[in-house]
Amino acid sequence: MIKNHFLSLYADKEKREGRFITQKQAAQELGVTAHTVGSWLRASEKQNPVLLRQIDARTLEKICVWLSCDVGDLLTLEQDFQSEGGTFEL
Numbered sequence: 001m002i003k004n005h006f007l008s009l010y011a012d013k014e015k016r017e018g019r020f021i022t023q024k025q026a027a028q029e030l031g032v033t034a035h036t037v038g039s040w041l042r043a044s045e046k047q048n049p050v051l052l053r054q055i056d057a058r059t060l061e062k063i064c065v066w067l068s069c070d071v072g073d074l075l076t077l078e079q080d081f082q083s084e085g086g087t088f089e090l
Contacts, residue, residue, distance in 0.1 A: 001077075001078050002075055002078075003047060003075070003077075004040075004043055004044045004047065004074070005075070006040045006043070006063070006067075006074060007041050007045050008044070009073065009074060010044075013066075013068070023037040023038050023041070026066075029066060030059070030066055039054075040055070040063075
């Protein structure tokens with residue numbers, strides 16, 4: 001499963017900059033809607049991969065620049081080994 005760390009990186013950015021960042025402010029800075037930012041935050045909180053699939057490469061790059069992170073900080077692969085079947089859940 002791909003884990004999305006947008007929520008924690010968003011909080012880190014707020015701490016680093018010493019300010020509360022509204023979803024509207026984030027949206028303006030990223031060139032998306034506040035609804036989209038809210039969706040990313042909810043997807044991160046609930047680890048919902050469906051919402052994560054909607055982020056294209058250009059937007060992913062904008063997010064990483066805005067959060068001062070690498071893609072590997074934002075998204076990580078967690079492989080859950082299924083001992084009974086010997087398969088990985090990706």
